[in-house]
Amino acid sequence: MKNRCLIDIKDFSKEEIDDLIKVANDIIAHRDKYSHKCDGKILATLFFEPSTRTRLSFESAMLRLGGKVLGFSESSSSSTSKGETLGDTIRVVGGYSDIIAMRHPKEGAPTVALKKTIVPIINAGDGGHNHPTQTLTDLFTIYREKKSFDNLTIGLCGDLKFGRTVHSLITAMMRYKNIKFVLISPKELKLPDYMKEILDEKKIKYVETTNIEEHMNQLDILYMTRVQRERFFNEEDYLRLKDYYILTKKKLKNAKDNLIIMHPLPRVTEIAQEVDDDKRAKYFEQAYNGVYIRMALILKLLEVK
Ligand code: CP
Numbered sequence: 001m002k003n004r005c006l007i008d009i010k011d012f013s014k015e016e017i018d019d020l021i022k023v024a025n026d027i028i029a030h031r032d033k034y035s036h037k038c039d040g041k042i043l044a045t046l047f048f049e050p051s052t053r054t055r056l057s058f059e060s061a062m063l064r065l066g067g068k069v070l071g072f073s074e075s076s077s078s079s080t081s082k083g084e085t086l087g088d089t090i091r092v093v094g095g096y097s098d099i100i101a102m103r104h105p106k107e108g109a110p111t112v113a114l115k116k117t118i119v120p121i122i123n124a125g126d127g128g129h130n131h132p133t134q135t136l137t138d139l140f141t142i143y144r145e146k147k148s149f150d151n152l153t154i155g156l157c158g159d160l161k162f163g164r165t166v167h168s169l170i171t172a173m174m175r176y177k178n179i180k181f182v183l184i185s186p187k188e189l190k191l192p193d194y195m196k197e198i199l200d201e202k203k204i205k206y207v208e209t210t211n212i213e214e215h216m217n218q219l220d221i222l223y224m225t226r227v228q229r230e231r232f233f234n235e236e237d238y239l240r241l242k243d244y245y246i247l248t249k250k251k252l253k254n255a256k257d258n259l260i261i262m263h264p265l266p267r268v269t270e271i272a273q274e275v276d277d278d279k280r281a282k283y284f285e286q287a288y289n290g291v292y293i294r295m296a297l298i299l300k301l302l303e304v305k
Pocket of ligand 1: 050051052053054055125134264265266
């Protein structure tokens with residue numbers, strides 16, 4: 001029988017996300033209890049695009065559960081470089097492992113992959129489309145800081161066009177009550193129309209602005225993002241837009257005391273290092289949280305009690 005996969009954050013209900021958060025919190029409180037839960041299991045990490053956090057936190061998660069890991073971190077070191085199709089790679093690796101986390105530059109690649117194996121497939125980022133496990137990390141961080149997902153004004157700043165973490169986070173957060181989005185981007189990097197149509201259909205409040213300070217005093221969350229150089233068609237456009245937003249202490253002067261500043265990382269120049277000391281900066285905690293929520297996800301997909 002085909003196992004459960006995570007391709008899009010909508011694959012999990014709000015209740016299932018609550019359960020994952022409960023398990024992740026329990027793992028933090030009682031680490032030893034989980035250290036042999038995946039004895040004998042193998043996670044494959046197939047990364048056709050670069051990664052630090054997602055790949056290594058998945059590997060750390062499986063190792064901390066007592067399992068083992070195998071995989072590759074760039075397509076040039078796999079037989080993709082000899083012309084092997086994604087389908088064939090997945091079909092073979094499905095026989096070497098119990099669960100696969102994959103990142104691929106092509107949007108929709110994980111949907112192709114899941115048809116080729118019975119082992120659970122986890123989308124660890126597909127092009128500029130989705131990044132659901134980053135969203136689980138983001139939701140876990142929001143819950144730990146705010147204790148609720150309702151009644152939040154969320155500023156999303158930077159590359160809202162190509163930023164897959166933004167697309168997945170909006171998709172997740174629009175399911176909660178009284179959510180408002182402040183979409184802060186240069187005109188060239190606005191949220192895609194198809195996403196705004198969904199917000200309109202669901203009557204979710206949002207405003208678009210190019211000015212990071214305009215709504216700063218209303219925000220409960222400020223989610224900064226990097227301009228996604230790898231998705232640009234020409235370097236000139238990237239160079240023109242890459243430093244459009246640089247969050248500094250001065251720009252935070254009207255922000256709430258209980259604002260949380262998030263970023264999926266890697267950061268380039270969009271958050272000045274002076275902000276790292278601000279108690280509201282949560283992006284490194286966010287990266288640490290990724291291990292525990294991914295441990296909870298692996299347990300769920302492998303149906304480990
Ligand atoms: N946040 C994130 O996906 O980081 P990596 O690209 O380093 O995995």
